[in-house]
Amino acid sequence: MSLKIDDNTKVIVQGITGKEGGFHALRCIEYGTNIVAGVTPGRGGQMFNDTIKVYDSMKEATHETGANTSLIFVPAPFAPDAILESIYSGIKTVICITEGIPVNEMIKIYKIANDLGVTLIGPNCPGLINPAQKCKIGIMPGDIFMPGRIGVVSRSGTLTYEAVDQLTKSGIGQSLCVGIGGDPIVGTTFINVLDYFIQDEETDGIVFIGEIGGTKEQEAAEYLKSINNTKPIAALIVGASAPEGKRMGHAGAVISGDSGKAESKMFALKEAGCEIVIHPGQIAETLKKII
């Protein structure tokens, strides 16, 4: 699992001829991302933005361009196939923005990506961005980011932007920001990203943003404890004001008991040495106290 972005990062946009894919591909290019090709089955031979060649298949596109990363905007019913096509074309990092992929499809895809050693980020995520490398593989507004030494990991899109905006306005830049996605099954978990940040020499501190439901935050806390982490982490959990049972399935709470609640997540992260952000408006302030 590598989240490293460098000069060799070459990106193919799957679904580049669609409205969303096209819009965000342009924003990525403007930001500085090296987008080398687009793929839309049936549209091979077209040019996107007069500069990017569109291919019919991932196999063809990777073969022609040597790309190692793909960014997916394909509509949900066809996105599972797009992810698989990407994986089997030899791509090593797949970022899937698409929202609304059936969970049963993601269970299969997760297993395949995992078995083949492919880093899958998302689905239903904003992607990732490395401001120093001027590389954005996702849908975040590039102008709020600033190069620096803080890693940001979050389950949410706009809340990531909120956190980054606070950091940048406080003069704190970011090394890498990763939105892991809001679905029950996602390719890259908090643990994977934390592991990367903790080993990354470019990252001095971490902003961790979780939310109610599931147990991913507690698993992250267990991981931090197990490695005796010493990098400072400011952690925000949102959803303390959300009523029980409205978002979470009834039986989802069976195994975990009260663990889906914000307070038990905060408790676990605090136990693991994180500084808890008590108000969503104080993400940067909280981090400042510990770095």
Added chain:
Amino acid sequence: MKIHEYQSKKLLNEFGVPVPKSTIATDKETLLENFRDFQSKAVLKVQVHAGGRGKAGGVKLVDNSQDAVEFADKFFGNLFQTFQTGDESVVVNKILVEEASIIVSEMYLALLVDGSNQSINIIASPEGGTDIEEVASKNPEKIFSLPVNTILGPTDFHVREILDFLNLDKTLFSQLNKIIRGLYKLYIDKDCSLIEINPLILNDNNEIIALDAKITFDEDALFRNKDISELRDLSQENEVEIKTAELGIKYVQLKGSVGCIVNGAGLAMATMDVIQSAGLSPANFLDIGGGADEDKVSKAMSAVLSDGNVKIVLVNLFGGILRCDVAARGFILALKDSDGTPPKLIIRMQGTNSEEGKRILSNTKYNISFAENLDQISQILSSEE
């Protein structure tokens, strides 16, 4: 998406999982007719999208026509509340008439996705017929959770493990095997997000039967399960939530006085937390979603304004593709259309054309406070408390 117990049982039956004989009644006459077909002894169960029906009196073993009539009169067409519906209530349009079973033992069996092991898990407990969450917190050792390999599905040795955990006799293997494989096939074929059988019983004929059934479906997969979509019962859902969902807006009605309109689910929850930390309560969760145009923004505002408890509307739009001037026009459109006293507005818009958006809103008669960030929102809310 939720469905009723009687619909769940029909699906179970199709997938080879035994359920008691039953018929569904939509009025008193049919109910009585069905009741007599069961030799005037049957269990009557109100059909609503909520758990806790038994405790609330909505499930009753009846052995004479007079009690059956009484039950029908009490529930048909009326609102029904359980501990799960809270202060809200749901209408009873259907009552299930089911043959009475003689219970030897009650167990629990469920299938659901657990994000921590990225698998469908079979959950089993010998403590059925009771609140499973209570079992989980008091006797966690009584709950067995088994992740299923997505390529293999459940296997014979899994079934033997579950049989053993449920304290069932080895001779019942083939019955349980058929049930577990049927449930798993149903879960996969119809894209369920939960199948919960509570209780699964052993009856006096040594038969394993699903006495109750709750199935919910992955809404993201309904596009390929048209037959399941047709099972949806809109009478059990919140009207505003239905309307907003059609527009791709995620709205959940809550009980507070501060309505909110936000882009993104995480930021929406953060905004609700900000409202709560200022000593007020959110009136709703609302994620306006991507690709919002003037019409969608306006409908989101109308949905929030349709809630009579709303005194303040907090708009928090940040960094999205949504143009703030377009949003501002949408808000004004909805405010003009609304009948009641316009609420106090707190607006935070940051992103494309935000200055223009603010200018448009400033030039109206509405009581608006602008905020630059979440801290300022907090301060304004605190002064409103």
